[in-house]
Amino acid sequence: MKNQIISIEAMEILDSRGNPTIRTRVSLENGVCGVSSVPSGASTGENEALELRDGDKKRYGGKGVLNAVDNVNSKIAPELLGMTPDKQDEIDRMMLELDDTSTKSNLGANAILSVSMAASVAAAMSQKVPLYVYLGRVSELRLPVPMMNIINGGEHADNSVDLQEFMIIPSGASSFREALRYGAETFHALKKILQSKGYATSVGDEGGFAPNLESNEEACEVIIEAIQLAGYEPGKEIFMAIDAAASSFCNQGSYIFQKSGSGTKSSTDMMEFYGSLVENYPIVSIEDPMDENDWEGFSAITKKLGDKIQIVGDDLFVTNTDFVSKGISKKAANAVLIKLNQIGTVSETLATIRLCQKAGWNYIISHRSGETEDTFMADFAVAMAGGQIKTGSASRSERIAKYNRLLEIESEIGESANFSI
Ligand code: PGA
Numbered sequence: 047m048k049n050q051i052i053s054i055e056a057m058e059i060l061d062s063r064g065n066p067t068i069r070t071r072v073s074l075e076n077g078v079c080g081v082s083s084v085p086s087g088a089s090t091g092e093n094e095a096l097e098l099r100d101g102d103k104k105r106y107g108g109k110g111v112l113n114a115v116d117n118v119n120s121k122i123a124p125e126l127l128g129m130t131p132d133k134q135d136e137i138d139r140m141m142l143e144l145d146d147t148s149t150k151s152n153l154g155a156n157a158i159l160s161v162s163m164a165a166s167v168a169a170a171m172s173q174k175v176p177l178y179v180y181l182g183r184v185s186e187l188r189l190p191v192p193m194m195n196i197i198n199g200g201e202h203a204d205n206s207v208d209l210q211e212f213m214i215i216p217s218g219a220s221s222f223r224e225a226l227r228y229g230a231e232t233f234h235a236l237k238k239i240l241q242s243k244g245y246a247t248s249v250g251d252e253g254g255f256a257p258n259l260e261s262n263e264e265a266c267e268v269i270i271e272a273i274q275l276a277g278y279e280p281g282k283e284i285f286m287a288i289d290a291a292a293s294s295f296c297n298q299g300s301y302i303f304q305k306s307g308s309g310t311k312s313s314t315d316m317m318e319f320y321g322s323l324v325e326n327y328p329i330v331s332i333e334d335p336m337d338e339n340d341w342e343g344f345s346a347i348t349k350k351l352g353d354k355i356q357i358v359g360d361d362l363f364v365t366n367t368d369f370v371s372k373g374i375s376k377k378a379a380n381a382v383l384i385k386l387n388q389i390g391t392v393s394e395t396l397a398t399i400r401l402c403q404k405a406g407w408n409y410i411i412s413h414r415s416g417e418t419e420d421t422f423m424a425d426f427a428v429a430m431a432g433g434q435i436k437t438g439s440a441s442r443s444e445r446i447a448k449y450n451r452l453l454e455i456e457s458e459i460g461e462s463a464n465f466s467i
Pocket residue numbers: 086087088089090091289291360412413414415416
């Protein structure tokens with residue numbers, strides 16, 4: 047049976063915040079149909095590919111995506127009909143040519159990515175292999191360790207915590223299934239501790255708690271307590287990670303710790319601050335420690351801490367080979383956060399990952415704070431074999447959907463499942 051694309055249809059759906067996003071269905075002549083939905087960020091990097099929103103205030107406060115839907119249905123679809131979905135590079139290249147901008151602002155990165163991912167899904171189904179096998183043919187398969195964001199601060203919470211995310215990494219576990227259990231148990235232990243201290247235990251966008259803690263250090267303290275209450279050893283079985291998202295509290299080169307009331311800091315002060323956190327807590331990874339334009343600050347902190355811990359660029363690199371190349375030559379980090387929708391196609395994301403592999407840098411496959419039930423990124427993480435995934439806490443179904451998919455994959459791969467970082 048033929049596997050040519052016979053139709054591509056997009057529709058407007060809602061993400062986990064109740065904002066519109068796009069879902070696309072790529073149908074083949076052989077009856078196969080690949081579906082994919084794109085996520086959406088809140089604390090986005092300045093240089094991300096453009097997410098096309100309608101701007102019509104009468105619908106969803108301007109956040110509708112009907113123009114992006116129309117771009118898929120009436121502009122992209124006619125160009126791709128008759129192609130086979132396994133020609134990922136060609137499909138993506140044709141969409142880039144049709145868009146003809148560096149930021150995908152004509153068609154929208156959301157429109158383009160939905161087609162790019164749905165084509166992969168259709169190709170895997172057509173070849174009757176799981177998506178992780180289809181995507182991973184050039185690399186070994188590997189289950190990732192979860193980086194679970196259990197306390198929220200920064201722009202994601204109304205508290206006195208300046209840093210955006212405090213994560214746990216259960217890398218002392220022997221398998222993904224066990225790591226997830228360690229993480230979920232710690233999440234529940236943390237809830238008990240927060241309750242006993244009289245803090246709120248409602249969860250934020252990524253499923254972590256957002257208690258009104260007094261300081262950044264208190265966030266670290268309660269996490270250590272939670273790890274211990276759950277019966278694990280901090281720094282042996284469970285480690286910690288931070289996403290400072292420093293662009294969100296940087297103004298003209300100064301870092302303003304307004305929420306905790308601890309004043310304004312220079313890049314050098316920030317290095318001291320992170321240095322003392324790393325000394326006092328089992329922190330093995332810091333993401334966006336500096337502002338996305340502070341390349342010197344990034345290079346300096348990588349020089350200071352990069353041989354001990356992972357320094358991750360998210361807003362700094364926006365999953366873009368140009369920025370990652372610059373980062374490699376400036377030694378501005380040693381790891382890259384990978385978000386498919388920051389760049390907007392599967393093949394460009396693969397190029398960024400290849401660049402990381404060549405440089406010997408780590409890479410982490412990541413969700414966005416606005417997600418859907420789509421599990422593409424779970425398969426993608428296993429296929430890319432980078433060993434790490436960032437997809438939220440142990441709550442909220444759009445986060446759990448990815449974890450459940452990873453459990454499924456682990457049980458399919460069975461004995462050969464490789465889990466380590
Ligand atoms: P997002 O960011 O809100 O842009 O998805 C989360 C992050 O900074 O990693």
